[in-house]
Amino acid sequence: xxxxxxxxxELAGTTVNTVRHYHQLQLLPEPERRVNGYKQYGVGHLxxxxxxxxxxxxxxPLGQIEALSTGGAEAxxxxxxVDDDLAQRIEHLQQAREDIxxxxxxxxxxxxxxxxxxVASRLSVADSSILHIYSQLYDEDALADLRTMVEQDIESExxxxxxxxxxxxxxxxxxxxxEQMAPGLAQHLVDYPWLNDxxxxxxxxxxxxxxxxxxxxxxxxxxxQLEVLGRASVLARALLAERGIVLPEPRLPGAxxxxx
Numbered sequence: 001x002x003x004x005x006x007x008x009x010e011l012a013g014t015t016v017n018t019v020r021h022y023h024q025l026q027l028l029p030e031p032e033r034r035v036n037g038y039k040q041y042g043v044g045h046l047x048x049x050x051x052x053x054x055x056x057x058x059x060x061p062l063g064q065i066e067a068l069s070t071g072g073a074e075a076x077x078x079x080x081x082v083d084d085d086l087a088q089r090i091e092h093l094q095q096a097r098e099d100i101x102x103x104x105x106x107x108x109x110x111x112x113x114x115x116x117x118x119v120a121s122r123l124s125v126a127d128s129s130i131l132h133i134y135s136q137l138y139d140e141d142a143l144a145d146l147r148t149m150v151e152q153d154i155e156s157e158x159x160x161x162x163x164x165x166x167x168x169x170x171x172x173x174x175x176x177x178x179e180q181m182a183p184g185l186a187q188h189l190v191d192y193p194w195l196n197d198x199x200x201x202x203x204x205x206x207x208x209x210x211x212x213x214x215x216x217x218x219x220x221x222x223x224x225q226l227e228v229l230g231r232a233s234v235l236a237r238a239l240l241a242e243r244g245i246v247l248p249e250p251r252l253p254g255a256x257x258x259x260x
Contacts, residue, residue, distance in 0.1 A: 002031075002040030012049045019049065027052055027065055059086050115147055119154045124163045126220040133216050137209045142201035145192045153184065167222045174224055178231030186236035189247065196247050 009016045022028035028048055031041045055065050059082050068075050102117040103110055112120030113131035120128065131150075135143060153159050158180050165177065194201050202209050217226065237247055 002034075002042060003046070005039055005041070008041040008046060008049065011046055012053055014049070014053060022049070022052060025062060027062070027069075058082065115143055116150060119151055122154050123150075127163075129220050130216055133212060137202065137204050137212060138198065139201050139203050142194065142198065145194075149188055149192070156184075158184065162225060162228065165222070165224045165228060167224050169224045174228050175231065178228045178235060181228065181232035182235035182239055185232050186239045189236060189240065190245065196250055 003011065005016050005019055009019050012019075019028065023030055028045065031039045031045055034040050051069060052065055055068055056062070058079075060068055060078070061082075064078055064082075068078055099114060099117075102108070103112070103120075106117035106120065108117040108120035109128075112123070112128055113135055115135070116123065116128075116131055123131070127150075131146070134146060138146070158177070161177055162181065165174075189195055198209075199206060204212075217229075221229070240247060
């Protein structure tokens with residue numbers, strides 16, 4: 001008994017549009033038509049459609065189905081490639097589930113920087129943005145250190161004062177805040193020496209990192225905040241020098257990935 005396109009699709013557990021798509025790709029041959037012009041599919045078409053669906057269910061791209069259907073010598077290699085791709089997709093999905101759990105556990109915004117879910121809801125827009133950018137510039141070890149620093153500093157009054165710093169803040173207040181920030185920054189430089197020379201922790205080239213960093217901080221932080229960060233950095237180095245710790249000039253000027 002011949003089947004219509006709709007009947008064939010239902011038997012194979014797919015849709016009429018999918019059957020027509022397979023015709024367009026020449027994976028499924030066009031059947032003969034009845035006198036009334038309707039297609040009539042036979043057992044051979046059903047079997048071929050089921051074979052195609054089997055390969056699709058395995059994750060085989062449509063462009064490789066014809067080669068695999070012939071059972072040639074390249075079939076095992078093609079299947080191994082599909083298996084590798086599936087393994088990567090599974091790993092990605094597992095990571096996505098872990099990230100979602102962290103977001104829910106931390107009541108964090110879904111679009112916050114990955115790995116900072118525990119503090120994401122307390123980050124300023126600027127800090128959240130810069131951490132997103134850092135995630136593309138620095139390696140996982142550097143990001144782990146950044147997480148520790150942010151978690152240590154997020155609740156401090158100094159951090160709150162820095163975030164609320166307005167462009168019109170007077171010079172005396174800027175100097176006072178920089179002096180308050182300097183000891184913490186100095187300690188970060190001692191605890192995480194790579195902050196002074198992050199070249200070994202980059203995931204992008206030095207040129208791209210520096211250009212991106214400078215562009216980002218200038219746009220994300222106001223003039224007063226930038227001035228305070230600069231003063232605090234100079235004061236932090238002076239404090240370390242008093243302790244006999246002299247740091248070399250950074251190889252990436254200004255590229256100290258410390259959002260606090």
